[in-house]
Amino acid sequence: MKLPRRQFLHLAAGAAALSAVSRIARAQTYPSRPVRLIVPLAPAGAADILARLIGQWLSERLGQQFVIDNRPGGGGNIGTETAVRAPADGYTLLLVGGLNAVNATFYDKLNFNFIRDVAPVASIIRTPFVMAVNPTVPAKTVPEFIAYAKTSPGKINYGSAGTGTATHLTGELFKMMAGVDMVHVPYRGGGPALADLLGDQVQVMFPTTVSSIEYIRAGRLRALAVTAATRSDVLPEIPTVGEFVPGYEASNWYGVGAPKATSAKIVEKLNKEINAGLADPNMKTRLADLGGTVLVVRPLTSAS
Numbered sequence: 001m002k003l004p005r006r007q008f009l010h011l012a013a014g015a016a017a018l019s020a021v022s023r024i025a026r027a028q029t030y031p032s033r034p035v036r037l038i039v040p041l042a043p044a045g046a047a048d049i050l051a052r053l054i055g056q057w058l059s060e061r062l063g064q065q066f067v068i069d070n071r072p073g074g075g076g077n078i079g080t081e082t083a084v085r086a087p088a089d090g091y092t093l094l095l096v097g098g099l100n101a102v103n104a105t106f107y108d109k110l111n112f113n114f115i116r117d118v119a120p121v122a123s124i125i126r127t128p129f130v131m132a133v134n135p136t137v138p139a140k141t142v143p144e145f146i147a148y149a150k151t152s153p154g155k156i157n158y159g160s161a162g163t164g165t166a167t168h169l170t171g172e173l174f175k176m177m178a179g180v181d182m183v184h185v186p187y188r189g190g191g192p193a194l195a196d197l198l199g200d201q202v203q204v205m206f207p208t209t210v211s212s213i214e215y216i217r218a219g220r221l222r223a224l225a226v227t228a229a230t231r232s233d234v235l236p237e238i239p240t241v242g243e244f245v246p247g248y249e250a251s252n253w254y255g256v257g258a259p260k261a262t263s264a265k266i267v268e269k270l271n272k273e274i275n276a277g278l279a280d281p282n283m284k285t286r287l288a289d290l291g292g293t294v295l296v297v298r299p300l301t302s303a304s
Contacts (some may be wrong), residue, residue, distance in 0.1 A: 040079025
């Protein structure tokens with residue numbers, strides 16, 4: 001049967017309208033089942049800690065469980081690709097951070113393009129790293145550590161959350177600028193690396209304040225310096241690395257992303273709720289206590 005052109009156009013317009021109504025309806029009822037928040041690193045690191053804080057907040061606000069799914073490996077690329085390949089329905093989210101920016105230039109070939117394939121949902125915080133050593137290390141200051149390292153070239157192990165992660169590059173930057181020789185030991189996340197730092201399997205690490213601050217406060221790790229340009233409010237007595245290695249500065253950031261084609265209405269809803277969490281006094285206090293600076297970013301466009 002051949003439809004008249006006018007009738008065909010009316011039917012096509014009606015189908016498009018129904019599709020738009022369906023998308024809006026899905027966004028209004030979202031979430032109607034548990035949501036998976038992928039963390040591309042092992043448990044107990046900064047990304048995992050922040051994901052659990054944000055996940056708990058969203059679970060309470062939206063009435064569905066936001067389940068943390070740790071997918072470590074490949075410097076964060078395995079978990080990121082898992083999220084990219086997931087249906088763009090709002091039920092798979094990704095904890096993103098500085099490692100994603102690093103990996104875009106660190107790896108020649110990836111099965112995804114982070115900028116193209118991940119939609120930004122919300123930022124969370126920016127945080128400095130801490131130059132932390134096991135208490136068995138005899139150095140109590142950065143100059144003492146540099147002198148100690150220069151007398152023991154290649155004998156000091158430093159841990160990281162994985163090859164190409166921000167904790168790796170922060171350590172490499174220190175090696176280069178301080179002129180010391182240390183052996184890099186990559187892990188599948190900051191949590192396992194911290195565990196071995198506590199156990200003296202590695203002697204030094206550059207974790208974020210988020211993952212290390214409680215160990216420092218308990219005296220289980222010794223903080224020699226923070227990596228930001230200025231001293232940290234949570235460790236005001238600890239100097240910056242730049243006070244001894246001029247020009248040295250490093251920090252990390254964390255946020256939430258989603259598969260690119262996720263409905264912008266859902267993205268806006270998540271952005272609104274996450275930003276509400278960042279403005280909540282209890283959440284703000286908790287993040288500040290971890291040494292983070294809250295970052296609030298709203299979507300660039302509104303959605304259909």
